[in-house]
């Protein structure tokens with residue numbers, strides 16, 4: 001791959017231990033690894049490829065920790081429904097998903113993420129009707145050039161057994177475990193700078209059995225792959241868990257072995273203080289999905305309390321049917337704004353007369369803290385030590401935004417905060433694993449118009465219950 005020199009940025013945000021921001025900073029990259037970070041005049045003068053990024057803010061590539069990319073085929077449906085009613089509307093439509101739909105929707109969702117500055121994404125595919133495979137998703141990610149954690153999801157607890165999904169979208173548990181093992185053995189790369197990793201991810205407490213949760217955890221630990229699921233997303237789920245298992249969602253997950261440094265849960269909106277402490281002590285991570293939580297009226301997650309308890313926190317856009325945007329920089333903005341209207345927790349009462357400033361206030365997130373969730377936080381949630389910050393020895397994943405545009409006028413004195421406060425930008429340059437995948441605001445590895453046309457036809461067919 002050779003060498004790549006990035007020079008003359010307006011500011012380079014390292015997100016390293018010291019949170020250095022370097023005016024006029026640059027990077028020197030050899031193959032897929034960062035060799036030097038610093039002011040441009042301290043770097044080699046040339047390289048095989050040179051990117052002059054004057055007027056650009058450069059950040060580590062963002063990390064998306066929760067998504068359902070197939071849902072990009074079914075946006076803006078069940079517009080006014082909370083989670084369970086939303087799911088019940090969508091399950092019969094999702095039953096029409098095909099393997100081609102998995103492949104095309106993944107390419108489109110990954111393109112959308114790339115254009116928002118994301119360089120690593122997980123995806124939680126938990127529905128396998130018709131001829132669907134996870135293999136097609138992995139192929140799509142490899143073709144477009146995204147670092148990808150493919151989560152083999154599953155549903156096995158159908159309506160006839162007291163679960164939420166219709167029986168016809170559920171799978172046999174022995175098959176789920178066998179396919180999980182096959183996928184790990186075929187695709188999982190343990191190594192540093194890995195582009196493809198496998199994750200095991202039964203869908204949720206109301207769509208799989210406790211046995212599948214336990215057996216999946218055991219299988220994942222044999223292979224050293226991570227575990228992921230939905231947890232404590234809504235009060236309706238809490239009621240379901242208490243009625244079905246006699247436990248709240250977090251103690252239920254803990255009783256099945258689903259805590260630890262190899263586990264991250266999506267949402268976790270409804271957690272008690274001792275449950276937050278448990279996650280902190282065990283190193284159990286969370287994926288915060290603010291837009292989805294607002295869209296479905298699920299609640300406001302205790303992000304500030306998580307951070308105070310040492311819980312690793314990443315950001316997720318969540319599926320395209322409940323966001324309905326796969327724009328990770330937009331999610332950073334939502335995360336920052338939402339915490340400012342979160343009610344104070346038990347030990348953080350509002351001062352008389354209200355707050356006079358958010359600066360240094362431990363009950364809110366600053367713009368930079370919100371960006372931290374999407375970079376260092378996401379890397380921690382995915383269990384990676386090679387992404388999330390820019391430093392020698394790290395993977396060469398970064399994104400850059402040209403600040404010379406209308407949306408940022410007047411914000412030039414703090415371009416880093418501008419990326420969060422001002423309208424979510426479409427990024428100009430993205431490099432993943434040392435390779436340029438977005439240049440001049442366009443994906444270079446795919447021709448998007450024919451893919452969008454195919455995506456449109458697949459989407460229409462699914463929603464109308466017709467063959468594509």
Ligand SMILES: [Zn+2]
Pocket residue numbers: 066067068230266318319
């Ligand atoms: Zn989800």
